[in-house]
Amino acid sequence: MPNSPSEPSGSSGSSELSGSTGVAAGGAGYDLAVIGAGPAGLAGVVAAADRGLRCVLLDAGGGLGGQYYRHPAAELRAARPDRLHHHWSTFTALSRRLAEHREAGRVEVRLRHHVVLVQGVPLPGAPPVSGASTGWRLHTSSGVESGAGSTGRVDARAVLLATGAYERQLPFPGWTLPGVVTAGGAQAMLKAGLVLPGRRIVVAGSGPLLLAVAASLAAAGAEVPALLEAGGYLGYARSPGTLAAVPGKLAEGVVHGAALARHAVRPRTAHAVIEAHGTDRVRAVTVARLDRTWRPLPGTERRIACDALAVGHGLVPQLELATELGAATRTVPDGTLALRVDAGQRTTVPGLWAAGETCGVGGAELALAEGELAAATIAGQQPPAALLARRRRLRAFAELMAAVHRPGPGWTGWLSPETEVCRCEEVPLARITEAVQELGAGDARTVKLLTRAGMGWCQGRMCGPAVACLAGAGAGAEEPAADRRPFSCPVRLGDLAELPSD
Amino acid sequence: MRRPRPGPRTPAALVAATPGPAHTIEFDGRAIPALPGQSIAAALWAQGIVAWRTTRVGGRPRGAFCGIGACYDCLATVNGRPNQRTCLLPAAPGDTVTTQEGHGHAELAV
Ligand code: FES
Numbered sequence: 001m002p003n004s005p006s007e008p009s010g011s012s013g014s015s016e017l018s019g020s021t022g023v024a025a026g027g028a029g030y031d032l033a034v035i036g037a038g039p040a041g042l043a044g045v046v047a048a049a050d051r052g053l054r055c056v057l058l059d060a061g062g063g064l065g066g067q068y069y070r071h072p073a074a075e076l077r078a079a080r081p082d083r084l085h086h087h088w089s090t091f092t093a094l095s096r097r098l099a100e101h102r103e104a105g106r107v108e109v110r111l112r113h114h115v116v117l118v119q120g121v122p123l124p125g126a127p128p129v130s131g132a133s134t135g136w137r138l139h140t141s142s143g144v145e146s147g148a149g150s151t152g153r154v155d156a157r158a159v160l161l162a163t164g165a166y167e168r169q170l171p172f173p174g175w176t177l178p179g180v181v182t183a184g185g186a187q188a189m190l191k192a193g194l195v196l197p198g199r200r201i202v203v204a205g206s207g208p209l210l211l212a213v214a215a216s217l218a219a220a221g222a223e224v225p226a227l228l229e230a231g232g233y234l235g236y237a238r239s240p241g242t243l244a245a246v247p248g249k250l251a252e253g254v255v256h257g258a259a260l261a262r263h264a265v266r267p268r269t270a271h272a273v274i275e276a277h278g279t280d281r282v283r284a285v286t287v288a289r290l291d292r293t294w295r296p297l298p299g300t301e302r303r304i305a306c307d308a309l310a311v312g313h314g315l316v317p318q319l320e321l322a323t324e325l326g327a328a329t330r331t332v333p334d335g336t337l338a339l340r341v342d343a344g345q346r347t348t349v350p351g352l353w354a355a356g357e358t359c360g361v362g363g364a365e366l367a368l369a370e371g372e373l374a375a376a377t378i379a380g381q382q383p384p385a386a387l388l389a390r391r392r393r394l395r396a397f398a399e400l401m402a403a404v405h406r407p408g409p410g411w412t413g414w415l416s417p418e419t420e421v422c423r424c425e426e427v428p429l430a431r432i433t434e435a436v437q438e439l440g441a442g443d444a445r446t447v448k449l450l451t452r453a454g455m456g457w458c459q460g461r462m463c464g465p466a467v468a469c470l471a472g473a474g475a476g477a478e479e480p481a482a483d484r485r486p487f488s489c490p491v492r493l494g495d496l497a498e499l500p501s502d
Numbered sequence: 503m504r505r506p507r508p509g510p511r512t513p514a515a516l517v518a519a520t521p522g523p524a525h526t527i528e529f530d531g532r533a534i535p536a537l538p539g540q541s542i543a544a545a546l547w548a549q550g551i552v553a554w555r556t557t558r559v560g561g562r563p564r565g566a567f568c569g570i571g572a573c574y575d576c577l578a579t580v581n582g583r584p585n586q587r588t589c590l591l592p593a594a595p596g597d598t599v600t601t602q603e604g605h606g607h608a609e610l611a612v
Contacts, residue, residue, distance in 0.1 A: 060571070062592075067570060072517060073539025073592075079518035166572050178553035178565040185569030189589070193544025194513035194537075197552060197566075221511035280563055281552050308552075423567070423575060426559040457574030462567075 029155025038066020040356025041162035043371030051379035165315035165357035174276030183312035198308030218263035235404035274414035295410030334402035344377030362398030424456020525595035542588035
């Protein structure tokens with residue numbers, strides 16, 4: 001049964017979904033819908049409610065905080081969740097302010113609500129929020145994990161997209177073995193479920209997340225025999241001004257460094273895992289030194305025994321909802337696409353704002369600043385100069401970070417023809433090479449159609465960046481275009497049937 | 503002055519967790535303890551189990567990869583329903599989890 005607009009769809013037993021009303025009285029919907037309850041979304045919704053906007057906050061997850069502030073389920077009764085987080089007090093302060101706004105009926109929170117589609121609709125009644133000529137209808141699905149799913153709709157005059165990012169993976173032989181997990185996944189399972197994928201965990205890939213992951217795995221009792229960064233850290237030194245402008249980032253690095261030193265973990269740069277070994281699960285990895293293009297140097301291979309590997313190569317902004325609406329993107333120095341926003345966090349689509357990792361991966365501090373900034377301009381206010389300056393400094397650092405950890409093209413040197421590139425559809429490199437070299441595929445889309453890479457369950461979230469890179473090796477390669485998909489996640493046919501046909 | 507020696511390092515000790523008593527789920531006929539609030543995938547990891555699915559084409563083992571619901575590698579059959587993302591699904595007392603083979607619809611012969 002379709003829900004009427006702006007009514008809680010009430011499918012889950014979570015108390016967060018209790019049918020509090022009042023915020024959306026009158027049928028005109030909310031002033032603002034914030035998608036994503038991580039740092040950017042939390043800061044945005046609280047700052048918008050501070051300014052008197054009636055807001056709804058939606059998140060696909062079961063708790064507030066997103067991936068960054070992911071924390072143990074309440075039933076695990078963790079007295080010191082802060083030990084797995086930097087700046088935990090920022091999260092508790094935001095949560096407290098959010099609770100006050102909910103109490104006062106200014107904000108409604110809908111957890112376990114995945115926004116699958118955003119549509120522009122004319123909204124009757126009150127004048128539009130700054131810059132929005134029309135309104136938005138958000139179609140949600142909830143309860144998908146438990147099978148007790150239902151769909152819902154939310155109307156709002158403005159949308160703030162704070163959907164964050166997912167991890168970029170580069171394949172290597174053996175990366176589909178059980179016990180090989182994403183670096184962020186190891187971190188997420190530790191933070192939420194207090195578990196480790198093994199006792200002896202190699203951490204590898206690129207980007208600053210690896211330092212945080214290795215430090216928390218070690219603090220939680222894992223042995224970390226190797227921490228391998230495929231790029232380097234020296235690149236940061238080439239922009240001392242950018243670095244000096246964000247002392248907090250240096251301090252963060254020092255904290256991770258100290259934690260790692262305490263557990264005798266020493267990061268090695270220009271090194272990568274080029275193969276994982278095992279049959280039923282990972283038992284060892286081969287690591288090698290890389291040249292400046294990330295090509296493995298023959299003769300430098302070394303085998304390290306382990307029972308898990310946490311691996312990741314930076315983050316990819318999650319943009320589906322915005323690109324489907326036609327929002328313009330830009331290419332970040334790490335090769336990912338991010339939303340193009342102006343100084344007030346407006347995307348190129350009127351009425352659609354974005355903050356945090358969707359505008360280019362830059363960390364929680366930047367996400368918080370951008371969320372707050374967006375709230376100010378959504379409310380039609382001039383953002384404070386200090387906030388603008390902070391955003392500028394942190395954004396400059398984010399661009400530097402992206403350039404430093406950008407994957408080098410030589411990573412394909414560690415693939416073998418049998419290496420599975422697409423995990424879901426089990427497509428080996430040989431089939432992709434054939435599509436590119438013999439069948440003339442020059443872009444990821446054509447490779448996908450010819451090989452089924454990216455057509456499985458995850459819809460290319462795991463193999464997409466790698467396939468785009470491999471397809472780029474073909475003739476006539478172009479800058480990858482943003483993925484445009486009508487839905488942000490797999491939707492059941494029954495749910496589709498409930499969408500309005502107009 | 504020496505500080506007291508810390509106990510063994512574990513995730514629970516790190517965050518000073520005092521969870522309620524574990525309940526039991528069943529994995530391939532074997533009783534598995536699960537702490538209240540843990541996902542099915544977390545409960546399996548806690549027992550050192552990292553594979554609970556075989557792939558459709560190669561029949562190869564898989565378990566949780568991304569841990570946040572994005573990769574669909576952690577699918578299992580839960581209480582008879584195939585293709586459940588165990589990293590998102592909280593473990594409920596008495597849940598029956600079975601290794602999922604292929605697309606999980608073998609009995610339908612599709
Ligand atoms: S581990 Fe990726 S979806 Fe569950």
